[in-house]
């Protein structure tokens with residue numbers, strides 16, 4: 001079922017959803033299941049599964065020499081989507097990236113999604129690789145998420161690359177895209193970034209999921225500005241609880257987001273890692289309750305593969 005249909009069926013009730021990250025190469029999928037199991041009592045209508053960019057690693061060739069290799073450290077997005085869908089009877093949303101894929105490869109991936117009965121995809125550009133100054137698309141690939149949305153939209157019309165048309169069993173993907181309440185890190189301004197978001201919606205995106213934020217007023221302002229410029233699709237807030245001291249440095253550094261002073265002070269007063277996790281949980285509960293009261297369609301949690309703090313939050317919110 002489409003995310004937008006879940007929203008319509010909920011008739012204004014706020015629903016629970018979350019995002020998981022595939023295990024690192026070779027790690028058992030059982031750990032992932034063990035983290036999903038406790039969250040199923042909150043009845044998520046869908047679970048997102050991220051896709052990792054390829055990255056360069058150095059492999060020992062055995063003779064003391066190192067070889068530079070392009071690899072994907074967390075493969076298996078689509079397989080995990082299929083297995084979770086089957087195991088838990090829940091919709092899954094694979095993240096589909098521009099980066100590292102030609103349009104042909106994207107089309108094959110989407111055909112696989114269609115055959116697996118996946119109704120939703122999250123269309124993203126992906127970040128630049130670690131050794132790139134800025135994002136470089138693969139030759140023959142999509143550059144911006146809006147281009148990828150167009151490709152998926154075209155496929156939904158039955159228009160395959162190279163002119164195959166009017167295939168009898170067309171896909172009908174519901175398309176999610178990313179939004180940034182504190183603007184995307186490369187964007188010159190929030191206004192400019194919102195125009196880019198509008199381009200994604202005009203290209204066929206059906207809903208938006210936001211980057212994490214810790215100050216709800218940023219989300220409310222973002223939604224108001226989006227509505228002003230005619231972005232009328234559902235906007236789902238993304239919530240991440242602070243879990244370790246290091247988050248105070250790395251989250252602003254990686255995502256260029258601000259952390260509220262009260263949250264920073266509360267974390268800095270903590271004496272143990274457990275205290276920090278508790279502060280993160282409490283903060284996320286307060287955020288969630290306020291967003292729920294404001295009538296957001298979903299509260300979407302970034303679990304990073306660990307569920308205990310998300311379970312604690314959800315048990316107080318849902």
Ligand code: FAD
Nearest residue numbers: 050051095124125126127144145178184186187196209211
């Ligand atoms: P875009 O919408 O293409 O925007 C990228 C930048 O380009 C923005 O600054 C935008 O303002 C600008 N821009 C857009 N169009 C144009 C144009 N025509 N001309 C000039 N500038 C333009 N990353 C992963 O690798 N895997 C994941 O699974 C993943 N999941 C995510 C889920 C969510 C909910 C979010 C919020 C992010 C996720 N990301 C993921 C991170 C995402 O890939 C990065 O934030 C990436 O840098 C931008 O992706 P985008 O889809 O927002 O790009």
